[in-house]
Amino acid sequence: MAVAGQVGSAYWSGCSPAREKYVASFRSLISAMTMRKQGARAKYLGIPLSTLSNYWTGRRVPSAVVLGTIYDAVHRSTGAVPDQLDQLERLRKSAARRNTRPASxxxxxxxxxxxxxxxxxxxxxxxxxxxxxxxxxxxxxxxxxxxxxxxxxxxxxxxxxxxxxxxxxxxxxxxxxxxxxxxxxxxxxxxxxxxxxxxxxxxxxxxxxxxxxxxxxxxxxxxxxxxxxxxxxxxxxxxxxxxxxx
Structure with a gap:
């Protein structure tokens, strides 16, 4: 279990290869932020730490709207991001289609x-x-x-x-x-x-x-x-x- 302010590093056990590929790109996006602690990152992004943890491990895939909002926030905080939004969105769509858990x-x-x-x-x-x-x-x-x-x-x-x-x-x-x-x-x-x-x-x-x-x-x-x-x-x-x- 991750300690307070941190998230686990392993992929969720239900991740498909497509989802793992998306998560790796998502982690690269989040890691570009100047904040080092996930708690500070989640606060800046305006999402709960538990939600960021689920996105980080691949347990959940954000919607297109949420991903776009996160991308824009990271861009504002750094001035540059490693992946373009259209590339991230293509990976997100592939990961969402191959979701292996029942979605709410x-x-x-x-x-x-x-x-x-x-x-x-x-x-x-x-x-x-x-x-x-x-x-x-x-x-x-x-x-x-x-x-x-x-x-x-x-x-x-x-x-x-x-x-x-x-x-x-x-x-x-x-x-x-x-x-x-x-x-x-x-x-x-x-x-x-x-x-x-x-x-x-x-x-x-x-x-x-x-x-x-x-x-x-x-x-x-x-x-x-x-x-x-x-x-x-x-x-x-x-x-x-x-x-x-x-």
Whole structure:
């Protein structure tokens, strides 16, 4: 066990080779900080020491947003970092995909949304690869809702600009500000327009969504005819294996 203010040096026993490669790069980033103690580093980064310890050993992989925030903080403290963010993000995505432990509902939602957004192109997806949306997309209910229109415009603009973090931030904010019906309508419009990755991001970015809110959103999607999207939301929230305890 690590002493106070320190973290263990060994990799977590569940690390895959891809995760070990990512962790080595992450450690190189953190070690570039002028602070020598992990406690001081964690304080500067604004995260608990236990969280930094989990990132350091590979027990947990941060989301794209968290990794970007850490990278920016290290850059501010040193003026230079050993690895570029895009390289770190590629390694992080590979490590997250090969996660060997059951992720919490919040981690699963964040990782899946970040991975989808990181890989999308600046152009809409091909309609042939996007399931036709039904319900709200058919009558375009979102066109009459200013908040939904603004959210869709902000998501598309961020993606077109290649602003991965901006997409994640807009989606996360929308998950807090929009009702279940508005989220459903916005996602339906995005899927119908060929922006399936953005529709998925909008639905999966509610990392603090309660079980009750998740069920209500899923029901709203099902009633709108968006069954596969409802399954996506439920799959991100349920423990791996899809079963829980009564």
């Amino acid at each position: 509902p919040w981690e699963s939602s964040d990782i899946r949304a970040a991975d989808r957004i990181s890989g999308v192109s600046t152009a809409p997806s091909s309609p042939s690869n996007t399931a036709p949306a039904q319900g709200p997309a058919r009558d375009r209910r979102s066109s009459g809702n200013g908040k939904v229109r603004e959210t869709i415009s902000a998501l598309v603009a961020a993606q077109s600009a290649g602003d991965r973090r901006g997409v994640i931030g807009v989606a996360w904010s929308a998950s807090k500000a929009l009702t279940h019906e508005e989220l459903c309508a916005g996602a339906a419009d995005l899927y119908a327009s060929g922006y399936s990755a953005l529709g998925e991001a909008l639905l999966l970015s509610g990392r603090e969504r309660s079980h009750e809110d998740t069920m209500r959103l899923a029901i709203t999607l099902i009633r709108a005819g968006l069954t596969s999207q409802a399954e996506l939301v439920l799959g991100a929230a349920l423990p791996r294996g899809g079963s829980g305890h009564a």
